[in-house]
Amino acid sequence: MASPDTDSKPALRRVLRASLPDALSQLAQSIEIRQVLHDWxxxxxxxxxxxxxxxxxxxxxxxxxxxxxxxxxxxPRIEGDSLHFHFVDHTQTELETGPFGITEPSAIAPLCPTDGVQIFLCPGLGFTPCGKRLGRGKGFYDRSLAQSDSESIRVGVCFREQVHPHLLVDPHDMPMHFLATPDGVKECR
Incomplete structure (x- = not known):
């Protein structure tokens, strides 16, 4: 991984996207990650x-x-520049396709205040073992996590290939408390 001092975030995001595992490995690791999270x-x-x-x-x-x-x-449901969190049931029948082609709850699904979420399972392009997270660049998660309850737990969920020793992040990028990979859920240090 190139030095954070010499790379821009857009260049770093391109490198991280290129280092993702192939589709078959993503599917296999997803199954392992779900089992790890289920147990945790x-x-x-x-x-x-x-x-x-x-x-x-x-x-x-x-x-x-x-x-x-x-x-x-x-x-999460994208509304403007914000994420709004809506309750969904285990049948997932209230889901629809949102603005970026992402499956999300319908607008009529019951709303959960951001500070009512106790654990956030967060995606990202890359994470460090100490909890730094680099997202896709729109800042949706960082803005929402900044409004969460101070006792809420942030868990970065990622493939093995998405954990890197160093990442270029900004002060407003919200750190994770734990990382969940196929190898387990580990506290960030």
């Missing part, structure tokens, strides 16, 4: 969890909704 979440007291609908290059988490029915699941 099963031992946690938090009940309101935000997942995400995967786009290419992100782990697929939606089967967790039907596997952990004792949790209250929310998914």
């Amino acid at each position: 979440l099963s031992h946690r007291a938090e009940r309101v969890i935000s997942a995400f609908s995967a786009i290419p290059g992100e782990p697929q988490l939606l089967p967790l909704l039907s596997e952990l029915k004792d949790r209250r699941w929310v998914l």
Whole structure:
């Protein structure tokens, strides 16, 4: 990975996209990540969890909704420059295609205030073991996480290839508390 001091974020994002695993590996790692998260979440007291609908290059988490029915699941919906979190049930029947081709809750799904989410499962292009996260560049997650409850837990969810020793991030980029990969959920240090 090139030095963060010499690379711009757009160039870094291109490098990170190019280093993603192939589709078959993404599918296999998604299954492993879901099992790791299932086991980890099963031992946690938090009940309101935000997942995400995967786009290419992100782990697929939606089967967790039907596997952990004792949790209250929310998914983000893009509205303008913001993410709004809406409750969804395990059947996922209230989902539709949003502005960037991302599956999201319909506007009539019950709203969950951002500070009501206890655990955020967050996608990203890259993460560091100490919790730095580089997103896709629109800042949706960073703005939402900045409004979350101070006790909420942020979990970066990624493929093995998305963990890097160094990333170029800005002060407003919200750090993760944990990283979830096929190898487990590890606290960021």
